[in-house]
Amino acid sequence: MLSWPPPALWLQEFLADKSQRALLSILAAGPIPQHVAFVMDGNRRYARMHHQEVQQGHAEGYVALRRMLEICMRLGVRCVSVYSFSIENFKRSPKEVEALMDLAEEKLIELCQHGELLEEYGVRLNVVGKKELLPVRVQLAVEKAEHLTAKNDRSILNLCMPYTSRDEMATAVQFAVQEALENDDQDAEITEKDIDAHLMTTLAGSPPLDILVRTSGVKRLSDYLLWQCSENTQIQFSSAYWPDFGLWDFLPILLDFQRKDIISALSFAVEWRKGCPRQNWPRSERYRRGRRKNRERGRVARICMGLRDRLDVILTSRNHIQEVVFNSEWQVYEAKDGEETCKFDRVIKLARERLPQIIGLQELTLESRVKQVTS
């Protein structure tokens, strides 16, 4: 059988790349998850199926990781977490563990080099887990890799190695207790928010988890991100082995996420039309609407409902505040004034002044949107 001549092969790859980019930009028009986690399972079974060495399976797994990372970055996912190595995996044969450590050491530096994937998309690398269990050479590689990408701020990649979720939760409990002891507050009460704040993923700056994907058909969490995926996270099990996992396997997962978002937005819009007062706004709703100018006051307000308990209120005005994020108790979660984070008390003051008007606007636009959608 004749193989493709080189120019035609190049053309085939070029067209495949272009069509992938087009599909991703179409998908990016809808809701995109902020944080996606992958359990990269099935490398060894993939290798056995293709009559290869186990190390070759792990190498193919690394290629799949790069592929998925690029897809997520092009979609605009802010944070990707991958389960590279569990603390339990130290029980494997010393030869395999050694090969995995070699792979980790080599690929960590490769990923963070100048001109490479992480730099191209502005991704900051965090290695999450009990790093003291790693061999010294890998710890040095981790330190170097984290240092190389420390200034990147567009996205985050959490490489969980060696990691177990119970270890993370126990460490968070320890840190929370230590903090309370240091503050020496006799009436201190540790709440679940305190534990959440001390988790390794939160300390690395990760947003709440939206989707967790486990490959190779196994339907377990296997001690991965148990706390983070306990609420408001879609857990998807894919039957493909990790080295085979690609955009076509990820597409239904993404579409499921978008459907949930759109349905929540529509149901919220219908509720709002019934005259739901502000204090009864349902949580975990999301919708997005276009910009409307308030010509009378010369201000533009765009309101998006965030996932879970966040309400994103975007105020642009002569005070130049561009985005304010509230949680359901109307406490400021995050605020950005152009490029800088502005002071919370100023934002709170402005938000309290302007919220009644914004709610008025919201009623107007939602009603018209509901008419569009339901007609």
Added chain:
Amino acid sequence: MSWLTYTVLCFIHALYSIYKSVSSYWKRFDHAPQPLNAPRTKLPTHLALLLVPDDDSPFEQQKDDMLQTVEHVASWCKDAGIEKVSVYDREGLLQDSSMDLRDRLQDADDSPNSSTESEPEYPLTPPLSDVSESRTLTPEMLPPALQLYTIRIPSSPSKRKRDTRNIVKRRKPNSSERKPEIQPITLHLISRSTGKPAVAKVAQHFLQIHAQSKPHALDLSITLEDVGTCLEGERGLPPPDLMIVHDMRPHTRHRPLELHGFPPWQVRLTEFYQTRPDPLPTTCREDEVGSSSSILAESEFRRALDEFSTAEMRLGK
């Protein structure tokens, strides 16, 4: 060209909806699951059932559907030989109706040998007392009890015909020598407070211990085993082997799996099974004539057990 992008995206979603409906329809023709008491290579020792109630239906209907589901599951577990069951609902509706549930389970178990052991056990201790009181206690403080309500369902000999081909015929044994064929079932009712808030309470417990003994110790070490003993030990919730997630809202059952706040610590190695959506809304299943589609079907329960028996556990190796 954003309108074009939105249009294409809507078209992709429409195609995906059609694909999901068709694949859900084709799943009807899957092999029927094995019967409840069929021999399986592996059975879960502890089964968890996560129920998501239907908020759109009236409250009484929700409660009734949930209680009926739990009643059915308890009976199926007896037949299949599962000894521990935990039923979770986020808001604690089942915990509030624990007395009704106990009555229903007693009514269902109509054997003359049934004992009076089915009183529900409530959490042993109240929430942690304030710090000033606890300072007078001894340093050996018990870990906090998790908010779980326990009902022990006594066993009764199964009325189903058993396979007696290989059993040697004996004379009728005395009642003192007779061993129960089925173990009693322990039913735990749990809610969201057994999950993340319980981990926070464990942290609070450690804080009180360390504040008493070493008020400024920064070299304290709380290990995984310490936390695990509190959460999974005698006063905690043991980890389930299999979890059946059942959304009682028929129109959202096609959605991906979510855990709705189930205790995170315990689900480390739990196999998940999510009940399937009904392929057609008016489908009448042969084995549940007259039941509402919110209630868990026996076929789904059996399918979950079948899937569990084929799951491979490697435990990191």
